Amino acid sequence: MRRALGIPKTTDILQHIESLPPPRQATASEAVRSIERQAMASQAPQPGLAALMAYLDDRAVPKAICTRNFDVPVRHLLDTFLPASPFDPVVTRAFKPPKPDPAGILHIARRWGLPGAAGLIMVGDSIDDMAAGRRAGAATVLLVNGVNGGLAAHEYTDLVIERLDDLVAILEDGFEGRDASQRRDGAGGKDGHLADEPTSAAL
Incomplete structure (x- = not known):
């Protein structure tokens, strides 16, 4: 481009x-x-996508999309690979300002009736995804690939996965972002690695 x-x-x-x-x-x-x-024409689902969506849908976990793409390829992806899995809202680049600004993620939180993004997980593969999630106050998960490995150690990245369905076991154990851990520990929490299961996911 x-x-x-x-x-x-x-x-x-x-x-x-x-x-x-x-x-x-x-x-x-x-x-x-x-x-x-x-x-x-060459769109393909990420490995583990179907398994993760089934897990989230079975538990009625709301899902949204926040992307810098325009709506046509996003709708094509959803209609082709996830026709039965609801995403609402779908935030495309028509929403201003786009990532890495946190506005799109905060908009999702408001649509879901949440006071902020602390209960959300932002899953993505770019620095814009990690930056937007961190600035919004969400937990961030990097889907690592052959070109973005340098982001694994970035200060905005809370967790790294290789496949989307790696999140299933992580969510079963409970996961929260670095900011939430620091807030809780500062308030007297003692188990910084433990957390309640997040209630929402923004992809």
């Missing part, structure tokens, strides 16, 4: 588009959407 827009790797794509004059914004936005549409 950056090559199509003629920008370096250090430049945020969405911020760059927002900085352009209106006629160029429209052209650049369509160039990005065209690439995303082409990528739809």
